[in-house]
Amino acid sequence: MISIGTYHVLTIDRERLPGIYLTNEDGDEVLLPNKYVPETFEVGGSIKVFTYLDHMERIVATTLEPFATVNSFAFLKCAAVSEIGAFLDWGLEKHLFVPFKEQANQMKVGRSYLVYVYLDEKTERLVGSSKTNRFLSNKLVLLSSYEEVDLIASHPSDKGWNMIINQKYLGLVYDDEIFQKINVGDRMKGFVKKVRSDNKIDLTLQRHGYRSIEPNADLIIRMLKAEGGFLALNDKSSPEKIKDILQLSKKNFKKAIGTLYKQRLIKIEPDGISLVE
Known part of the structure; x- marks a missing residue:
């Protein structure tokens, strides 16, 4: 099965009028429309593509690179709002849908929001959610003090900045550890200062000690x-x-x-x- 919302390296199987058909090892196939077909290609060769649902709800491939993949966070701009939700520009022709129920605050055109991209099991469509905390869990923290981590600025608090750690956990950088301007969605390197007994994670943006x-x-x-x-x-x-x-x-x-x-x-x-x- 060719899953959506992620990258695949597929084999170029054949060329037809609408584009080229790509297959995986199991024989599943997907169309790469003509507008994404590279100038030079070879039947039997391989190509890296991203797969998602087009406007007709068909699985298609593209050589465009979206700003996020399934099960990841991204800071995206709202391109449109309708009676059913918001649509965010994530680098593809078809915008990412965010239902009203998945909006922490009502989204407005032109503003950017930190969202989590996931597969809605009921509709089998890729959707976004700005209620990001529910996709993070500190129940089992596999981190140690002084470990370098990837951070995404989530939201400020009265103590500092809440950070998404390695796309998995939620941690905090205290105000007295911050020596730079931070905005929602900023990506940076950081370091684990301490994992508390309740699994809350203290972070720092500076390397420890010497x-x-x-x-x-x-x-x-x-x-x-x-x-x-x-x-x-x-x-x-x-x-x-x-x-x-x-x-x-x-x-x-x-x-x-x-x-x-x-x-x-x-x-x-x-x-x-x-x-x-």
Whole structure:
């Protein structure tokens, strides 16, 4: 069976008027319409395609790359709203349908929303949902402290930012760990700070302890070179000023300049730091 909402590498079986027919190892076939057929192809060769339902509810293949696949999250713009729900642009000709019951807040044309793409078992259609938390579970967390993870910014809270972790879990980056502007849907790397006894996950965007020194020191060197060899920052500078200029905490800044000073790469002066010539 050729499932929808995902990529397949299929064999080019034959060419016909509407396009080329592709088959898998079990003999299941799908049409790749002419508008997606590459200029050069060879019967018997293979091709990577994405499969979904077209406007006639038929399974078809495309060489276009959607912004999301089934069972994944994406930040998509609302292209239209009808009496049955919203339709989001996900990079294909047929928009992704989001029923009203799957909208955390009523969607409006032109605005973008974080949604989860899944297969509706009742209709056998791909749909989206902005009620993203119900597709995440911290019941069994297979993560460890200091582990690097992929994050998607879900929504802010009074404590920080809720993050989707590895498309599976929900975690939190506290405000005092954030040194950059974050928007819903932003993707970034992060690190597990702690998995609590109740399976809540604390995150950080900085490497832990001495692991953070090397990249932070490199950042400072690059900033120094860009600013002509001098930065008006030192260990007496306010945390706010350091965060504004370098997007670092004062603690990590002090560790980094300490490392650079010991390596005799910088001088620490009363009004800032400078590169050693």
